[in-house]
Amino acid sequence: MVWKRTISAKALEKAKYASVKVEDKVIFMANIKGKLYAMDAVCSHARCILGQLDEEKLTVKCFCHHAVFDLNTGNMLEPPYVAPDAPKEKLGLKTYQIRDNSGWIEVDV
DSSP states (O other), X not given: OOEEEEEEHHHHHHHSEEEEXXXXXXXXXXXXXXXEEEEEOBXXXXXXXXXXXXXXXXXXXXXXXXXXXXXXXXXXEEOOTTOTTOOGGGSOOOXXXXXXXXXXXXXXX
């Protein structure tokens, strides 16, 4: 495990979500009712940055073509509207362990 410090826990709590560069990756992080989530922030379809969070469904949507990903698993739940036959099972995103360590959000990359 290699834990990397990203942003302050207070900043993530206030914003609810953020996409942060960690080494050579961009990671989407969310704080939903005190539970932390982390997954790749770059859509597997057209390489756009994710960003429309649905707190109730625990999903995040890509702004470019509206693919929807599960925050718990990284699985693609809805394919991009421009590629309705896209193989959802192959286009999921990697999830990461995430924690609050002394007021800083850390991600295991």
